[in-house]
Amino acid sequence: MNVIETVGLGKRYRSIWALRDCTLAVPAGHVVALVGPNGAGKTTLLHCAVGLSTVTTGSVTVLGDLEAGSLDALERVAFVAQDAPLHRYLSVRAMLGVARNLNRRFDEEQAERRLRTLDIRPDTKVGKLSGGQQAQLALTLALARHPDLLVLDEPVARLDPLARYDFMAFVVTAVAEDGLSVLFSSHVISELERVADYLILLTHGQVQMAGGIDDLLAGHAMLSGPAEESGAVTERFPVVQSRSAGRHAQLLVRTNGRSAPPAGWESEDVSLEELVLAYLREPSASTRPGPLNLMGHYATEVML
Amino acid sequence: MTVLAPVFVLPQAHEHPVPWRPMARATWLQHRGGLIGVLALVSACALAIVLERFTAPSYARSLGIGSVNNDSFTFLVYAIQLFPVVIGVFVGAPLISRELESGAFRFTWTQGVGRTHFVVTTLVLLGGFTVASACLLGALLGWYTHSFEVVDVQSQWQSGLFNATPLTLPAWVLFALVLGTFLGALIGRTVAAMAATAVGGGGLIVASNLDLVHRLLAIAPLVTSRIPPMSMAIGTLNLTSYAGGGLSGSWLVRGWVTGTGGRELNGLAASNVMDHVQSAVARGVTDPTRWLSLHHEAFWVSYQPASRFWIFQGAEGGVLIVLAALLGLATVWCVCRRA
Numbered sequence: 001m002n003v004i005e006t007v008g009l010g011k012r013y014r015s016i017w018a019l020r021d022c023t024l025a026v027p028a029g030h031v032v033a034l035v036g037p038n039g040a041g042k043t044t045l046l047h048c049a050v051g052l053s054t055v056t057t058g059s060v061t062v063l064g065d066l067e068a069g070s071l072d073a074l075e076r077v078a079f080v081a082q083d084a085p086l087h088r089y090l091s092v093r094a095m096l097g098v099a100r101n102l103n104r105r106f107d108e109e110q111a112e113r114r115l116r117t118l119d120i121r122p123d124t125k126v127g128k129l130s131g132g133q134q135a136q137l138a139l140t141l142a143l144a145r146h147p148d149l150l151v152l153d154e155p156v157a158r159l160d161p162l163a164r165y166d167f168m169a170f171v172v173t174a175v176a177e178d179g180l181s182v183l184f185s186s187h188v189i190s191e192l193e194r195v196a197d198y199l200i201l202l203t204h205g206q207v208q209m210a211g212g213i214d215d216l217l218a219g220h221a222m223l224s225g226p227a228e229e230s231g232a233v234t235e236r237f238p239v240v241q242s243r244s245a246g247r248h249a250q251l252l253v254r255t256n257g258r259s260a261p262p263a264g265w266e267s268e269d270v271s272l273e274e275l276v277l278a279y280l281r282e283p284s285a286s287t288r289p290g291p292l293n294l295m296g297h298y299a300t301e302v303m304l
Numbered sequence: 305m306t307v308l309a310p311v312f313v314l315p316q317a318h319e320h321p322v323p324w325r326p327m328a329r330a331t332w333l334q335h336r337g338g339l340i341g342v343l344a345l346v347s348a349c350a351l352a353i354v355l356e357r358f359t360a361p362s363y364a365r366s367l368g369i370g371s372v373n374n375d376s377f378t379f380l381v382y383a384i385q386l387f388p389v390v391i392g393v394f395v396g397a398p399l400i401s402r403e404l405e406s407g408a409f410r411f412t413w414t415q416g417v418g419r420t421h422f423v424v425t426t427l428v429l430l431g432g433f434t435v436a437s438a439c440l441l442g443a444l445l446g447w448y449t450h451s452f453e454v455v456d457v458q459s460q461w462q463s464g465l466f467n468a469t470p471l472t473l474p475a476w477v478l479f480a481l482v483l484g485t486f487l488g489a490l491i492g493r494t495v496a497a498m499a500a501t502a503v504g505g506g507g508l509i510v511a512s513n514l515d516l517v518h519r520l521l522a523i524a525p526l527v528t529s530r531i532p533p534m535s536m537a538i539g540t541l542n543l544t545s546y547a548g549g550g551l552s553g554s555w556l557v558r559g560w561v562t563g564t565g566g567r568e569l570n571g572l573a574a575s576n577v578m579d580h581v582q583s584a585v586a587r588g589v590t591d592p593t594r595w596l597s598l599h600h601e602a603f604w605v606s607y608q609p610a611s612r613f614w615i616f617q618g619a620e621g622g623v624l625i626v627l628a629a630l631l632g633l634a635t636v637w638c639v640c641r642r643a
Contacts, residue, residue: 052414055395057347071421074414074417081410081415085411087406101326102416102422104417
């Protein structure tokens with residue numbers, strides 16, 4: 001089952017396309033990181049997935065074949081928006097009451113237990129909580145719904161390192177305990193490697209790269225060698241990014257399963273940060289899984 | 305010792321989204337500040353009406369033993385007429401605009417209840433509460449103003465009172481509430497939506513008092529009768545006892561005098577006739593109608609009978625409820641289109 005599947009998804013705000021021809025299939029059971037530069041369409045994609053935005057073209061389904069934003073989908077998908085916007089004039093207890101009464105699935109005991117652990121007092125006004133506490137409260141309310149898919153829009157953007165760590169640890173614990181899938185957008189690439197096992201890179205409203213992080217890292221290599229022999233590499237591997245300093249060249253390539261570099265070249269593993277930055281610097285390069293084929297496997301597509 | 309943690313049981317799929325009772329609790333939690341404010345306002349108005357009814361000179365005047373306190377009457381009628389505007393501005397306008405402005409809609413509209421169900425249920429619950437409050441206020445005001453009507457100081461047909469009965473006041477409140485909600489959903493800014501609601505809703509109530517009610521009353525054909533002449537009968541009147549017992553409670557639109565051949569006399573001639581009638585009555589004439597007939601003259605009035613009062617009330621209330629329903633649909637459309 002795919003937790004999110006988009007086919008030819010497009011979203012236009014007046015004359016500007018935030019997303020265009022975005023096709024994507026994310027299998028269940030992953031913690032998916034959605035990354036991309038500012039204005040890439042990350043928030044728009046997440047809003048389409050939770051039904052906050054209507055699509056202009058194409059379609060979005062979640063958790064199999066549920067229409068995004070339908071009542072069946074809303075019941076099983078929880079969303080924590082950027083800056084965790086809650087009713088700031090309500091107390092934490094009232095906020096808990098609102099969430100409990102707006103959902104059929106809501107585990108109040110779990111939420112209260114979690115808030116006690118976080119030392120968030122029920123009588124405190126939501127607006128009086130720190131940014132980190134508000135984010136934790138929003139996450140607590142979302143997880144108390146026992147969602148099958150948790151969608152987080154830049155959840156740690158305004159948190160300090162400690163709050164960021166606690167927040168993501170809570171997410172990872174919930175994944176381990178409940179087996180839910182998570183899709184979160186983030187600018188903090190160092191966070192991705194620690195918690196995510198699947199990556200979607202969005203650029204200019206289109207999916208530039210998508211796949212399991214281990215597969216993506218295994219499928220790329222950093223080759224170093226003489227600059228004048230770069231042709232031997234480019235004939236053999238699709239090059240994502242090349243850099244040269246004098247007579248020395250460094251090429252980030254997609255190996256496509258072939259690990260042996262040409263003679264005279266050295267191969268090194270690529271870190272996730274290097275990979276993401278390379279693709280961000282080369283928006284024309286892309287690699288992404290297509291729709292599921294008849295055998296239930298993803299057909300990997302490489303375009304340069 | 306083994307401790308068993310409570311197990312959370314997931315509800316069955318495809319049940320009714322969220323029943324109305326939890327929705328009512330959520331609405332109360334979200335809007336209890338506003339609802340308590342409305343309750344306080346209604347209580348204050350109700351107390352003022354009751355106190356005025358029993359202590360003010362108006363009550364004594366209704367019993368024929370004192371003078372009428374028209375200042376208190378006017379103040380109370382105006383205050384009650386502001387009630388729909390207050391509801392529209394302070395309850396309706398912030399309902400959605402505050403969510404949009406603070407971004408909290410991204411929380412509310414992604415809960416299991418769904419945004420359409422949430423907006424409709426919230427509107428219905430708040431509408432029910434404010435309409436019930438308005439019914440109470442309208443009934444209390446009617447009880448208070450009845451003492452003025454029985455002595456012909458005021459009439460229930462007058463636009464100020466016509467728009468504040470137990471039927472029309474709730475309709476105005478519902479209309480203002482939904483108008484505010486719609487403008488809030490459309491504009492997305494709380495203060496701007498409140499201002500637009502105050503101008504739109506308040507303006508419509510003023511226009512209704514000054515003009516629209518009179519246009520409404522002119523829709524149905526007027527009844528014309530020949531009645532005993534009265535000194536105040538030239539022009540638009542609403543004072544019932546001058547028109548005789550048979551027309552008590554009617555809305556007198558126009559009075560005129562006809563002369564020889566049945567032609568209508570102009571203002572000056574009619575005024576002369578009325579002077580002659582008064583002189584004749586002073587000389588001992590007991591039947592001024594017959595006296596006029598002998599002089600080939602007659603006094604006529606056209607009016608809406610008292611029996612039509614609640615029909616007109618229903619018509620105005622119906623129009624407002626239909627407008628509120630249309631605005632409600634537009635609000636849902638607006639909320640669903642917000643993306």
